[in-house]
Amino acid sequence: MPCAINNRRQFYLFLTALLLLIPILPACAAATPETVTVKETVVVEKEVVVEKEVVVTATPAAAAPVMEDRDYYYDPALAGEEISVVLYEGPGTQHLLPYVPQFEEETGIKVNLTQIAEASLIEKEVLDFTSQAGAYDIVQTTQDGAGVAYFASSGWIEDLTPYLEKTPGKFHYEDFSESVQAATSWPYGGVPKIPEGRPYSMMQELTTRIFIYRDDLFNDPTEKEAFQAKYGRELTVPKTTDELLEVAEFFTRPDESLYGISFEGARDLHIYAVWVHFLWAFDGQEWDPTTYEVTLDSPEAIAATDYILQLSKFTPPGHSTASLFEAVTAFAQGQSAMSIIWGPTFGMASGPDTQVSGKAGFGEIPGAKRYLVAGVGMAINKFSQSQAKKDAAWSFISFIESPTIQTKMQADGNAGPRKSVYGLKEIAEARPAENFSTRLASEKGHPWAMAGGVGTQFVNVVFTNLNRAIAGEVTAEQAMQDADAEATQLFQEAGLIE
Amino acid sequence: MLKRFFDNHQLIFLGPVNAYITFWTLFPLLYMLIISLTNWKIPNPARFIWFGNYLEALTDPLFWYSVRITLTFAFAVSILEIGLGFGVALLLNRPSAVATLVRALLIVPMVLTPVVTSMMWRYLYNPSFGPLNYVLSLVGLGPYEWYSRAETVWPSLMLIDLWQWTPFPALLILSGLHSLPEDIFESAQVDGANALQRFIFLTVPLLRPLLLAAFLLRFLDALKIFDTVFVLTRGGPGTMTEVLSFHIYRFGIGEYFRVGYGASMSVLVLLLSAGLSWLFVNLLRQEELTHA
Secondary structure, three states: OOOOHHHHHHHHHHHHHHHHHHHHHHHHOOOOHHHHHHHHHHHHHHHHHHHHHHHHHHOHHHHHHHHHOOOOOOOHHHOOOEEEEEEEOOHHHHHHHHHHHHHHHHHOOEEEEEEEOHHHHHHHHHHHHHHOOOOOOEEEEEOOOOOHHHHHHOOOEOOOHHHHHOOOHHHOHHHEOHHHHHHOEEOOOOOOOOOOOEEOOEEEEEEOEEEEEEHHHHOOHHHHHHHHHHHOOOOOOOOOHHHHHHHHHHOOEHHHOEEEEEOOOOOOHHHHHHHHHHHHHOOOOOEOOOOOOEOOOOHHHHHHHHHHHHHHOOOOOOHHHOOHHHHHHHHHOOOEEEEEEEHHHHHHHHOOOOOOOOOEEEEOOOOOOOEEOEEEEEEEEOOOOOHHHHHHHHHHHHHHHOHHHHHHHHHOOOOOOEHHHHOOHHHHHHOHHHHHHHHHHHHOEEOOOOOHHHHHHHHHHHHHHHHHHHOOOOOHHHHHHHHHHHHHHHHHHOOOOO | OHHHHHHHOHHHHHHHHHHHHHHHHHHHHHHHHHHHOEOOOOOOOOOEOOOHHHHHHHOOHHHHHHHHHHHHHHHHHHHHHHHHHHHHHHHHOOOOHHHHHHHHHOHHHHHOOHHHHHHHHHHHHOOOOOHHHHHHHHOOOOOOOOOOOHHHHHHHHHHHHHHHHOHHHHHHHHHHHHOOOHHHHHHHHHOOOOHHHHHHHHHHHHHHHHHHHHHHHHHHHHOOOOHHHHHHOOOOOOOOOOOHHHHHHHHHHHOOOOHHHHHHHHHHHHHHHHHHHHHHHHHHHHHHHHHO
């Protein structure tokens, strides 16, 4: 090495010091959480065993009053437990956050909550499942097939049956509609859920797509006159798919920066969520529910896709990459006369900060016959590090889903799934559009993409091909034929069909 | 004596560190190679299918499309950035307070994370509310659906890369300009060469190794484009911007969880990058020999 003697010596001294330091460094690190957790678990379990023996043999009746006034699962032995919860970054989580301190105070269970962007949530959770690290005790399930069906069929989340059995009767699981119960159970066999279906998730936020429109435009005498002259009928809020197309065309005036309708066109699940309503409206289905034969190349599915392309002609510029945010903003800024949005985004679309505040009406999607059950739920990670953590996780889930907390959360604006709560007059009147969306999902809801481990991939295949059609790369027929071929291969590889 | 000991036993002291670094570099690579030979798809167990994934990738038109558009993008932005960077460097190659300030500001785009940059440009590009279309409308142009149409999506993505990374070759070339020997230029000037001749026949040839190095670095970096596509287009419209990284992400972990297939495509990209790097390094060596 061409350097001075002193430099070389210093260099080797430095290397020696570094080599000596390397073995020392891990010893300086904090004790691994796993070690601490195991230690604590042993201690807690010991305490639990002792306490239970004392309570049961000495005063058996004393166990009952502990949960008497609670409508969620509570076990004082779980005090001191710490659970990790991963939820998506969104309204459902925001509404839940204020109640976490109350839960911690009432139960003594510490909650570490992590919020992750929805687009990255599934990846993070799947990585945790496959590594069996148990980094999260409570995981978020979404109702796009990547939730319950995927996680449950893969054996990653807990069957909630034994947890529900030890929860007080005041919890009232029957307060969740048949659609919601079917959407959160596996195996899936339609609505109502089949006898073999076990609950795996509790819905935290229930919603679906609703139709919103500019009330002021529909009631404007000038608009009414012009529509009558052009189409020979009165301008009314559309109820059928044909009417929707006509009205969208009528309100598309690029020189006035007004377009008929806005909805997502970007390559993600939101365009699927719009398209599937029209698939069902045209009497199509994603696949045969008994044989799993994919039916995306059926005339009905092609007609639904073609309909989406027709509607896309009346959307604001940039539709082929329009995100959820951009589609809602277009309506909020008065750029579109109608939109198909998620219920909880009604405030964003027409609230006081928008250009259309007080001018928006809402209703069912024109022509829709059923609505997808969407939203997010919470499930217990099968690889959670101890049964105590799983019990603590259930305590938290049942607390959030309890009638008491759900009533408060829905009063705050959460789209909660309990019939007894969303049916309350004051809840319905506080946020009518959001409440309407929850009702639709609960009472006319139909789970979507419940195809076990390939449900989410099925959705991906469809929305990729839908976007190709919207971008003009292929026709509606070609898009659905390609989607059918890819989805069939998916189902074959998954063993759903031969 | 100590010095002699150290001199004769260098490997003993360098060995552990080298082994540590080699392990953490090679292990993921070897693991990826092994996975690429399996049909691992989460949550199913993996089974060896040897070169089945490679065959599938090499016969997939979408994979080749991704390769083509990624190479084209990387080549185009690298050339443009070198050219623009050269211009910026020449402008800044004068001692002045403004030049000093601009030199400092040039670093700002490079230190922004790609996601932040992409989000910022998404708002700028918004066809209805973006400032870009607003400014153009003042002179009677647009509106343009920048990243939503086939005709404009690629120029839009390239503009983002140019904005963020032109300063890199600019600063590199500027340092090269400062190191050029003045006497050669003085001699040329005395001999009657004008500014343009001095630039073409002296400046550029003398900076050629540096330009090649800058091109290589930018090209290999541009091959990895992902964040901009993820934020702006998600591979769309349709599959128009499904670059290699996004294609691998989509199949490997993002949408299909076909980890084995994703690994095989990653290996193919690695081989491609290694091949291109070897080519450029050889070019650089030839340049150095020529200059020597």
